[in-house]
Amino acid sequence: MHEMALCEGIVGIVEEEACKRAFTKVNVVCLEIGALSHVAPEALKFCFEAVAARTIAQGARLEIVETPGTAWCMACSKTVEIGQRYEPCPSCGGYQVQMTGGEEMRVRELEVD
Numbered sequence: 001m002h003e004m005a006l007c008e009g010i011v012g013i014v015e016e017e018a019c020k021r022a023f024t025k026v027n028v029v030c031l032e033i034g035a036l037s038h039v040a041p042e043a044l045k046f047c048f049e050a051v052a053a054r055t056i057a058q059g060a061r062l063e064i065v066e067t068p069g070t071a072w073c074m075a076c077s078k079t080v081e082i083g084q085r086y087e088p089c090p091s092c093g094g095y096q097v098q099m100t101g102g103e104e105m106r107v108r109e110l111e112v113d
Helices: 003-021 041-052
Strands: 026-034 061-067 069-073 078-082 097-101 105-112
Touching: 003 026, 003 041, 003 105, 026 041, 041 061, 078 097
Parallel strands: 026 061
Antiparallel strands: 026 105, 069 078, 069 097
């Protein structure tokens, strides 16, 4: 379960921002998670509550915005949406696709007091 380590990183980012911007409470942590990132959103929510306890993020709501996987199809010369790695192009069925997005996970927004 690597979600626990990911949550430790998220709380670390929140604490760094609290030091830089001098806020004292976090109400919402909004994350952007790519469909191809190998992160389980439900496991992440469970782990976040445990990791955030007794930190500035304690009691904060975790919102997750899931983004699609994308790839560049060399045959079609266009960006296409894919559901898994090594999937063929949904337009032409070819396998000359280069993954371009969907692996990321980032803190998108914080709602603070």
